[in-house]
Each structure stands twice: as C-alpha cells, then as structure tokens.
Amino acid sequence: MAYNINDVYKIVLYAVSKNLQQGYVSPEDFNNSINIAQKGYVAYLLGNFQQYQPGRPVARIEFGQNAVVRQRLTPIIYETWLSVDGSGYSPYPSAASQLPSGGAYMQTDAMWSAYGYERIREVQQHYFYSIYNSVIDPIGSWPVYMLRNDGFQFAPFGIGQARISYIIEPPDMVWGYTLDVNGIPVYNAANSVQPVWDDVSIMEIIARALRLIGVNLQYNDVAAYANQIQFQGQ
C-alpha cells in the first residue's frame, strides 16, 4: 500500500515525538520540508555533481546506473513526441502535458527519431561544429540535438519530429487540512496533493525531511536518525 501524504505527516510527527512534547512540525513547515526533501532525493537519484572526479564525471549513485535507480524514478519518467519547426527548434515538453502530475520538464533521458528507435545524440554546443560538418557521420543520416534555455535545437533542421523520454519535476506534495472547531488542523484529502513515489522512496524522502527538521528544531537525535538512514540505509 502506497503511503499517502497523511501517512507521511504522521511518520514525521512521530519521529519528532510530538506526543512527548519534544517537538512539533506545523503543516506549513511539513509541506516545505517534505518538498525540499523530495527535490534533494531526485537530485540524489540523478547524480550529485559534488561526487564527480576529475576526468570521470560520474556520481556514486546516478540515473541510468541500473534498474534499481531507474525504478525509483519511474513515477517521473515520461515519454512524448516533439514537433520540430523548420529551423530545427522544439520547446521542452510543456508541464501541462505531464498528466496527471503537471510537473515541468527537468532532464532528457533518451531521444529517438520518429522512425523506429534510431538515436538522436545529445551534443554540447562546443562539439556541434565538428559533428555538423562530419563527413564520416553525415548529419542528415545521424541527427543530433543541443540543449537551449527553453528547448531543443535539432540538426538536421528539417527533422520534423522526435520522440523523447524525459524526467519531470515531481509535483509538490501538500498536506491539505481544514480547521476544526478548536482551530486544530485536520487532514483533508480533497485539498491535498499526494506523493507519486513508491514506499521505498517515501522513506528516503522522509529521512531527508527529518534531517532538515532536526536542524530547524536543533534536535540532534532526529538529525542523527535521519543521517543514519540516509547514509547507512533503512
């Protein structure tokens, strides 16, 4: 059974020992913390730049490394067709098209031609000159794309269409509530946004949220618990 946002909030409250009067996390603080934690978790799965070595830009954990990492990210992996205009440009897939989550485009996973699954290779701008003018791999038969601020630049320019697999920003989770007669927030699923993650990922995200909350509350036990989970596993 996948955790809903109320389950997640309960776990966080339990960890900070709300009932023992040692700490309390308000719904607003929880919503902020859990979404920061979620972004941190996605960054972790995609690969942290800080772990790169000179001449070996690979993180310890990185997207594409194996099926386990990819499986964790599947809730935010999407696939669609791109329409490429006459100058070879296509905007990033729109957030509105990523139903049901509505998350914005974040990173390309793979790009294929409209005909079968021939690859369209990503090139960086400073390699484009030699690739565009290659006589061994003529650009007409071996298309490429570059990343721009708001979309993709394809070559050859008349490629027409492309097929993309990509990762989106996960939707921000919201623990929605209504106030009861005593002014105490009560969970309301109707105005909540549920997590898209599997249970394993939820635990990772909670650990990251607890670390942030532990810092906020200057609560060393919580921070230590979170660190232990994050670096040594559940």
Add this chain to the structure above:
Amino acid sequence: MTRMQLIEQILRQVYGGYVQEDSSITPMLVNQYIDQGVAVAAKTNYTDNLKLEGISFVNNSFYTTFKNLVPVRDERDLWKITLPQIPVGIGYSEGISTLQFKDDSGVISLPCIPLTQNQKTYFQTMPHIPQRVLFYSEGENVFVISSLVLSNYTASVTMISGGLSSSLNSTLNVPPDYIPVVVQYVQQQLLLMKQRPQDLANDGTDLTTN
C-alpha cells in the same frame, strides 16, 4: 557476416557491453576502420600464403565483383572507369584481378590484361596481343587502352574489397579465419582513441599532447 554485425560486435567489445546512446564511436566510424582492416587482412593473407605455399596470392574470399561500371572517354583510344574504391597495394596488380566488358546482349569479353606503370612505358613497342585489351589502374581509376567505342559496353571489375562499404547490411567479404585480423586492427584504433584525454573544457586552449 554483414558489416553491421561486425560493427556491433566491435562496439560491444570496445564499450564492454551494449552501447549507450551518447557513445562517440559511431557505426560509420567503425565501418571506415573496417575497410582499412580488410586491406590489412588481405595483405596478411598474401604474406601468409607466400610463407606457407611459396606462392604469393590472395584468397578468393577477399574478392568482390562490381558490375555495370560505365567507361567514359578520357583521351583518344583511352577510356576511364571509376572504381568503387582504390585497389589495395598488394603485388603489382593483385588489387584488381579481372576486368571484363559486357555488351547490351549480355556477351562478355575476354578478360583484359593489366599493365604495371613500368610496362606502360614500353607496351606500344611490343607485339599486339590478339583479341585482348590492355588496362592499367591509377588510384580509383582504371584506364583501358582501346580503339573500340567502349561507352557501348559496361565493365565488370573483380577486385580485393570487403564488399559494398556504403551499405552496412552488405556481406563482409573476408574469410572467417581473417576476421580476427580485421577485428584486432579496428580495436587497436578505437582503443587508442578512447585512451586519449578529451578536451572537455571549451576554454580557447587546446590540450597539450604530451
């Protein structure tokens, strides 16, 4: 074995498994090295045969016949045929084994006789060979010495070649016992390429080479 099969085999060896989408060693680059590797294999076969048999020759499996090549007039009594590739430099004329012409009705001529560049300097003073046409090759061209109007014919050339290199689905004309020679040559080139440091920074300065 098709070219694409060998290309995939080599790529998997070089990359230690299936090839990722962003790999920089492309099939067409490997294909180019394969053409060079075929020439190395043919030369190895030539020297192997000389050592083993005492006779220098290249095994039939290395040869490909290219048909329907069109002769064009180059000079008076001299016709030029453009080959699909430059013949290998084995022996004085091992690169091209046979040149024949075919007319509209499908009648095929006797094979033409090759000349070396040395023989080309004195062949006119030699007795004429009845019913035979002489030719010599230069680079990717074959020059045929004939007073006949050869544009009425098409030429067939049998030469040492890995096959149709422009089609990755074509069969690679290399005997199986010499495929490892091709593979070894291509691997050496590709691994050298992978071992070289890459200039990842576009900072206006080239990498030092030592």
